[in-house]
Amino acid sequence: MSYDLVIKNAVVHTAADTFASDIAIKGEKIAALGTDLKTEGAKVLDAKGLEVVPGGIDVHTHLDMPFGGTTTADDFVSGTTAAACGGTTSIIDFAIQKKGEELRTGLETWHKKAQSKSAVDYGFHMIITDLPENKVKEMDKVVDEGVASFKLFMAYPGVFMSDDATIFRALLRTKENGGMVCMHAENGGVIDVLIQKALAEGKTEPKYHALTRPMTAEAEATHRALALAEMAGVPIYIVHLSAGDAMEEVRRARERGLPAFAETCPQYLFLSYEDYEKPNFEGAKYVMSPPLRPKGNEDRLWKGLNNDWLQVVSTDHCSFCFHTKGEKPGKEMGRKDFSKIPNGAPGIETRLLLLWKAVQEGRLSVNRFVEITSTTPAKLFGLYPRKGTIAPGADADLVIWDPKKKHTISVKTHHMNVDYNPYEGVTVPGSIREVLVRGKRVVENGKFAGTTTHGTFLKRGPRSTKMLDSAAASARRPQLEEVIK
Numbered sequence: 001m002s003y004d005l006v007i008k009n010a011v012v013h014t015a016a017d018t019f020a021s022d023i024a025i026k027g028e029k030i031a032a033l034g035t036d037l038k039t040e041g042a043k044v045l046d047a048k049g050l051e052v053v054p055g056g057i058d059v060h061t062h063l064d065m066p067f068g069g070t071t072t073a074d075d076f077v078s079g080t081t082a083a084a085c086g087g088t089t090s091i092i093d094f095a096i097q098k099k100g101e102e103l104r105t106g107l108e109t110w111h112k113k114a115q116s117k118s119a120v121d122y123g124f125h126m127i128i129t130d131l132p133e134n135k136v137k138e139m140d141k142v143v144d145e146g147v148a149s150f151k152l153f154m155a156y157p158g159v160f161m162s163d164d165a166t167i168f169r170a171l172l173r174t175k176e177n178g179g180m181v182c183m184h185a186e187n188g189g190v191i192d193v194l195i196q197k198a199l200a201e202g203k204t205e206p207k208y209h210a211l212t213r214p215m216t217a218e219a220e221a222t223h224r225a226l227a228l229a230e231m232a233g234v235p236i237y238i239v240h241l242s243a244g245d246a247m248e249e250v251r252r253a254r255e256r257g258l259p260a261f262a263e264t265c266p267q268y269l270f271l272s273y274e275d276y277e278k279p280n281f282e283g284a285k286y287v288m289s290p291p292l293r294p295k296g297n298e299d300r301l302w303k304g305l306n307n308d309w310l311q312v313v314s315t316d317h318c319s320f321c322f323h324t325k326g327e328k329p330g331k332e333m334g335r336k337d338f339s340k341i342p343n344g345a346p347g348i349e350t351r352l353l354l355l356w357k358a359v360q361e362g363r364l365s366v367n368r369f370v371e372i373t374s375t376t377p378a379k380l381f382g383l384y385p386r387k388g389t390i391a392p393g394a395d396a397d398l399v400i401w402d403p404k405k406k407h408t409i410s411v412k413t414h415h416m417n418v419d420y421n422p423y424e425g426v427t428v429p430g431s432i433r434e435v436l437v438r439g440k441r442v443v444e445n446g447k448f449a450g451t452t453t454h455g456t457f458l459k460r461g462p463r464s465t466k467m468l469d470s471a472a473a474s475a476r477r478p479q480l481e482e483v484i485k
Ligand SMILES: [Zn+2]
Pocket: 060, 062, 316, 318
C-alpha cells in the first residue's frame, strides 16, 4: 500500500507523549506512525526542525449569530478560515432555539448557516431557551442527530436566561439521552439589578460592564449549576469560566468526585479588567460576559489549568467590529450606555498561538497544551479518538509549528472579519506553518490554502461515561448512583 502523504522527521506531541516519528496519511486518515515509513508514490513533507500537534478543537464559537441588536462580524466563511489559519481544525458552534420554537428548527437554521461554508469540520451544541415539560423529549431527537450537548444560561434575563426548574429538567433528561449540559454560570437577576442601578447613577462607561458583573455572581451561579447537576446525577460542563472564585467551586466538586468540568478562555488568561479603563471608549473592545477580571486572577486560572481544576481552553469567539460597518452595528452602539455594547470578542484564530507562547514561557507543558486544546475537548464532546490525538485510524487533523519563526498577532494580518485584535502586537515565539484537516492541507507555508467547502458536519455521539472517566482521571469519582442515592 502506498500512502498519499508522509510527514518525515517530525517531533510529535500528544497529550501523553513527545516522540520522534514520521506520520503517514492515506486519504483522510492517519495510516501509520513510525520511523523510516515508505514514501514511494507519496508526497513528502519534510518536518525536520518542526513540531506536530493534533489539530485544535474549539468547542465554543459563535458564528453568524444575531445578538444584542446586531449580528456577529464573522460568519462561517470568515470564522472557519481564521480558525484554520490559527490551527483549529474542528469547532463546535452554538445553534439557538428561539423561544417557542422546536429545538430542531433552531438546529436546521444553523445547518443552513454552516453547510458548504466551512473550512474546518464543525459540530453544534443546542442552546435551549424554552423547555416546558412537554418539550423535554425534543432533546432526545437532537442527540440522535449528532448534537449531544445543550447550552443553558443563568444570565441574560428575558433573552436566554432559564430558571432553575428548566435547567434541572434539562439536566435530568441528559441522564436518559446521554447529552451534556454546558452552562453559562452568572447570576443574571443580580447583574440586571446592578446594571439598572449603575445606569440610574449615570455610570455609562465600558468599565461598568465589569463592575456590574461581580466574581461572586459567577461563583454563586457556578455553585448552583454544580448542585443542580449533582441532584440530577449527571455530568456538567461550565463554559467560559473567568473567576478564580468560580473555579474553586469546580475544584471542590471534583475533589468530592463529581463529574464536573470547566473551560476557560485565552482572554481570561492574557487580558484583565484594566483593559476596560483604556481611553477613547477602547474598553468596549473587551466587553464580554463574564467580564475580564482584575490582574492576579489569571494566576489562579493558570494554576487551575495545571492542576486539572480546569480541563479545556476554548475561545467563546463572538466578534463584533468596533466601528459600525454596513448593516452590522459595532461596539460603538454603546458609547452612551455600556449595556448596549454588543457582548463578545474575537479569538478563534489566536487561541493556539497564545497558548503556544505560554508553553514556550514555561507556564504549561506542551503535552498539557495538547490535552486542553484538543484531546479533552474531543473526549468530552464525543469526538475521540476520531479527533483529538495523533494515532493510526484518527482523522489526519494536524498542526505543524515552526519554532524558529516568530508570529506577531495583528489586525493587519489576521483573517477574522473584525477591525481590531484584542492581542494586537503580542509576539509568539513560533508560528503555524502547515495545517491539515482530514488529510487536506488547508494552510501551506503559513498561508491559507484550503477551501470554505471542505469542512463537514461532525455528528457527535452521546457522551461516553468511559471517556468522561478518563477525562476525569484525576477526580476521585464514585458511581453516579452513590451520588444521587
Ligand atoms: Zn459563548
